Amino acid sequence: MERMLHFGAVGATRNKRTNVTNLGAVDESAPNNSNPNLLDPRQVKLTTRTGIEINRLLPHKSIRRIGPFVFFDHFGPTTQETLMQVGAHPHTGLQTVSWLFSGKVLHHDSVGSKQLIEPTQLNLMTAGHGVSHSEMSLDTGSNLHGIQLWTALPFDARNIAPAFEHFAQLPMFQNETYEAQVILGSFQGASSPATIFSPLLAVELHLMQSTTLHLTRGFEHGVFPVDSDLLLNNQHVPQNHLLYLDDSIGEVTITTEKPTTVVLIGGAPFNEPIVMWWNFIARSHEEIVQMQAEWNSHSPRFGEFMDEINHRIPAPPMPAVALKAR
Numbered sequence: 001m002e003r004m005l006h007f008g009a010v011g012a013t014r015n016k017r018t019n020v021t022n023l024g025a026v027d028e029s030a031p032n033n034s035n036p037n038l039l040d041p042r043q044v045k046l047t048t049r050t051g052i053e054i055n056r057l058l059p060h061k062s063i064r065r066i067g068p069f070v071f072f073d074h075f076g077p078t079t080q081e082t083l084m085q086v087g088a089h090p091h092t093g094l095q096t097v098s099w100l101f102s103g104k105v106l107h108h109d110s111v112g113s114k115q116l117i118e119p120t121q122l123n124l125m126t127a128g129h130g131v132s133h134s135e136m137s138l139d140t141g142s143n144l145h146g147i148q149l150w151t152a153l154p155f156d157a158r159n160i161a162p163a164f165e166h167f168a169q170l171p172m173f174q175n176e177t178y179e180a181q182v183i184l185g186s187f188q189g190a191s192s193p194a195t196i197f198s199p200l201l202a203v204e205l206h207l208m209q210s211t212t213l214h215l216t217r218g219f220e221h222g223v224f225p226v227d228s229d230l231l232l233n234n235q236h237v238p239q240n241h242l243l244y245l246d247d248s249i250g251e252v253t254i255t256t257e258k259p260t261t262v263v264l265i266g267g268a269p270f271n272e273p274i275v276m277w278w279n280f281i282a283r284s285h286e287e288i289v290q291m292q293a294e295w296n297s298h299s300p301r302f303g304e305f306m307d308e309i310n311h312r313i314p315a316p317p318m319p320a321v322a323l324k325a326r
């Protein structure tokens, strides 16, 4: 049976704790009682016809964003044949960052891109004023494992023309304790060629042993252990949790008992109030109303493209109350 997995491109999802229907990116995880900076994954069931759940780390009740990273979804590893088929859906005001640990995903979009992504490669889509895309895992669905991040575009870039970039190889940095692939921004003097619009970074680290990381001055960071628990400054960080580090922290010691993969994100605190709703980021309720109406009326704002699944996802109805920028 074909199953579906959506990256945020969803209609209503149900919040188990409160039994209130939330809309896509508005979902927030519950705060972790013992440490508000340790963000526990919240399982989000993304469509009504799937058994698949993804784990959402951002936004979170206690930490809404890390630098400009406003959205952090982790999916897989899948253990059975599970196709991801996310039909055409729009975005505005953000970049989507797709990164796989295993599997293959085919991306189509309204700026004319048709691009396969595999592990160690980056798909980066800049939505700007408006774009639409679809994402499909190929027939290797039994080992689909990855993350999708969204970064909010700053005010001056929020309405730029949409664009898509694919990088088959990214800069590496290596020392005695780890190997790093620089996905976005700069780390230890190595810089990703990917286009970014505010100071930020994303790095995949392969720790061979315990290490000390020198962090970027003035950045908030998030540390996400992919495949085992670790200790960070003697604090336990469980696998698949996201630890928030505030912008005063310049150096951390990570202790691991075995080689492990860690994703490090960071950025200058993003202090602009934004409105996030469904797949859109805007600055006001009125802008969201307009985006929702334009997508549902097939406005040229979001372009058009043909893909293999031909399943366009409509925007859900607007909530009864006005959305607030925060």
Ligand code: MN
Residues within 6 Å of the ligand: 007, 008, 009, 089, 091, 096, 133, 279
């Ligand atoms: Mn999307």
